[in-house]
Amino acid sequence: MELREVMRTTAAIRAFTDEPVGDDRLARVLEAARFAPSGGNRQPWRVVVVTEPGLRAEIARCYQLSWREYTAHLAAGLVPFAPDETGRWEGPAVDLEAARATPAPNDFADNLASVPVMLVVFAHLPSLAVLDNGLRRQSIVGGGSIYPFTHNILLAARNEGLGGVMTTVICRQEDKMRELLGASPSLALAGLVALGVPVHQPTRLRRRQVAEFTTRERLDGPAFGP
Numbered sequence: 036m037e038l039r040e041v042m043r044t045t046a047a048i049r050a051f052t053d054e055p056v057g058d059d060r061l062a063r064v065l066e067a068a069r070f071a072p073s074g075g076n077r078q079p080w081r082v083v084v085v086t087e088p089g090l091r092a093e094i095a096r097c098y099q100l101s102w103r104e105y106t107a108h109l110a111a112g113l114v115p116f117a118p119d120e121t122g123r124w125e126g127p128a129v130d131l132e133a134a135r136a137t138p139a140p141n142d143f144a145d146n147l148a149s150v151p152v153m154l155v156v157f158a159h160l161p162s163l164a165v166l167d168n169g170l171r172r173q174s175i176v177g178g179g180s181i182y183p184f185t186h187n188i189l190l191a192a193r194n195e196g197l198g199g200v201m202t203t204v205i206c207r208q209e210d211k212m213r214e215l216l217g218a219s220p221s222l223a224l225a226g227l228v229a230l231g232v233p234v235h236q237p238t239r240l241r242r243r244q245v246a247e248f249t250t251r252e253r254l255d256g257p258a259f260g261p
């Protein structure tokens with residue numbers, strides 16, 4: 036596919052046909068994705084391809100628990116786990132235990148155990164130069180060394196006629212996921228990428244116009260963009 040077309044049409048795909056992905060196709064996706072940039076080119080990503088049914092069911096359960104925490108925030112009109120206006124997170128804004136005990140039906144979460152491919156992506160923390168550490172606000176820089184890689188997976192998948200979604204809801208269950216997959220504490224759970232052949236491939240994504248988020252010279256400068 037043409038690059039511009041791939042960039043403009045790589046939607047979050049959460050529903051897949053039964054068609055298997057195949058190791059060759061998956062290997063081509065990862066082979067392309069590995070060219071992602073990272074701080075100092077330290078390439079902190081570690082990927083686990085999960086196909087074993089029992090493990091997939093356990094992972095789906097982790098996702099569902101986290102999903103419940105997520106939706107409890109939405110029900111309260113909150114951005115889940117968002118920092119406040121000072122850029123800090125002062126603790127849970129909802130009762131997380133009660134949330135985990137409250138079912139939150141969701142097609143993707145409920146069918147996660149049967150997605151064609153699960154890629155669990157970890158980030159090797161000691162490899163991250165986190166330049167905004169200690170700024171007394173939510174740190175954001177570390178993720179920049181891992182999420183270009185996960186997005187490359189989605190772009191490469193699109194090029195292969197596949198689709199998928201990068202999810203972070205599951206990161207709430209990091210301890211359990213480490214235990215399930217044999218990850219050491221030096222590995223942070225960065226996300227779970229689900230991949231498969233899309234049931235439907237959207238071609239028009241809803242995104243803000245450039246001029247809505249770009250200004251000249253200063254944030255209060257004139258809008259820039261077509």
Ligand SMILES: Cc1cc2nc3c(=O)[nH]c(=O)nc-3n(C[C@H](O)[C@H](O)[C@H](O)COP(=O)(O)O)c2cc1C
Pocket residue numbers: 045046047048049143200201202203204205240241
């Ligand atoms: C950092 C990040 C975390 C995300 N976490 C989840 C998630 O946990 N579950 C999920 O279903 N989608 C998740 N998504 C997918 C977004 O919801 C999706 O990219 C966005 O809504 C745009 O969807 P669209 O491309 O179909 O328009 C995540 C995306 C990103 C970039």
